[in-house]
Amino acid sequence: MEKTLKKYFALFALPGVVCFLLAFLIPMFMGIYLSFCEFRNLADVEWVGIKNYIDAFTIDNNYSSALWFTVRFTVVTVISINILSFTLALLLTKGIKGTNIFRTIFFMPNLIGGIVLGWIWQVIINGVLLNYGQTIVSDPKYGFWGLVILMNWQNVGYMMVIYIAAIQNIPTDMLEAASIDGAGYWRTLFKIIIPSVMPSITICLFMTLTNGFKLFDQNLALTAGAPEKQTEMLALNIYNTFYGRVGYEGVGQAKAVMFTIMVAAIALVQLRLTRSKEIEN
Numbered sequence: 001m002e003k004t005l006k007k008y009f010a011l012f013a014l015p016g017v018v019c020f021l022l023a024f025l026i027p028m029f030m031g032i033y034l035s036f037c038e039f040r041n042l043a044d045v046e047w048v049g050i051k052n053y054i055d056a057f058t059i060d061n062n063y064s065s066a067l068w069f070t071v072r073f074t075v076v077t078v079i080s081i082n083i084l085s086f087t088l089a090l091l092l093t094k095g096i097k098g099t100n101i102f103r104t105i106f107f108m109p110n111l112i113g114g115i116v117l118g119w120i121w122q123v124i125i126n127g128v129l130l131n132y133g134q135t136i137v138s139d140p141k142y143g144f145w146g147l148v149i150l151m152n153w154q155n156v157g158y159m160m161v162i163y164i165a166a167i168q169n170i171p172t173d174m175l176e177a178a179s180i181d182g183a184g185y186w187r188t189l190f191k192i193i194i195p196s197v198m199p200s201i202t203i204c205l206f207m208t209l210t211n212g213f214k215l216f217d218q219n220l221a222l223t224a225g226a227p228e229k230q231t232e233m234l235a236l237n238i239y240n241t242f243y244g245r246v247g248y249e250g251v252g253q254a255k256a257v258m259f260t261i262m263v264a265a266i267a268l269v270q271l272r273l274t275r276s277k278e279i280e281n
Helices: 002-007 009-032 051-058 061-092 099-111 116-132 140-168 172-180 185-196 198-213 217-222 234-244 249-275
Strands: 038-040 044-045
Touching: 009 038, 009 249, 038 051, 038 249, 051 061, 051 249, 061 116, 061 140, 061 198, 099 140, 116 140, 116 217, 140 185, 140 198, 140 217, 172 185, 185 198, 217 234, 234 249
Parallel strands: none
Antiparallel strands: 038 044
């Protein structure tokens, strides 16, 4: 049986390999090539070297400001989402009555599309700010914290479910042994629970990190970069450059390539650091 599976392994893997090539690998290399070109369509391509990469930072300051805004936003959301979701996971694994209902309620926002969420929170936040004669686009800080609130509301429940599964998987005899030895709650938390769920922490940090950097639809619906593109994140900046400025398609492509490399590098560093902290149970 094993020999038969090995014999036909290539045949079974072929559809997946073909889909990977057509849907990911070939478009990726085409995108890298086009980032060094000026083009309107694939029939009219002119090689310009690194000009597009230079123009990405020199034609305006929007890319640099969008990068800084995105970094600040991602740092805040990664910390807040993981702390809140892990805290909720701890509370909802205490055997409290009705925890399944709370898990469902916290998870439901993740099922709503980003554009819809953006419009919902725009209405809510503007409803509050209008009492003070302001709107979400009156000041960049309103847009920043509005995006942070939206991102937390959407993702906390999803990460919470991952943390709950990890906490419930901790052997009860390990926790009982710690209790018998006189370990208090905080000592048990930092010496047993957190080290035991490090694989889940690695996953949740990776997901929140990448989600923060590539946020687009919520940003478009909530603020669209206003006021004066001060709340424009990287993904929205790339979109506006590629589709909003005729003749700058190559610059938009160059921004996209730099964005992909940066997010991949940061995510790989994060994975390496957190995986080094994982323990084998």
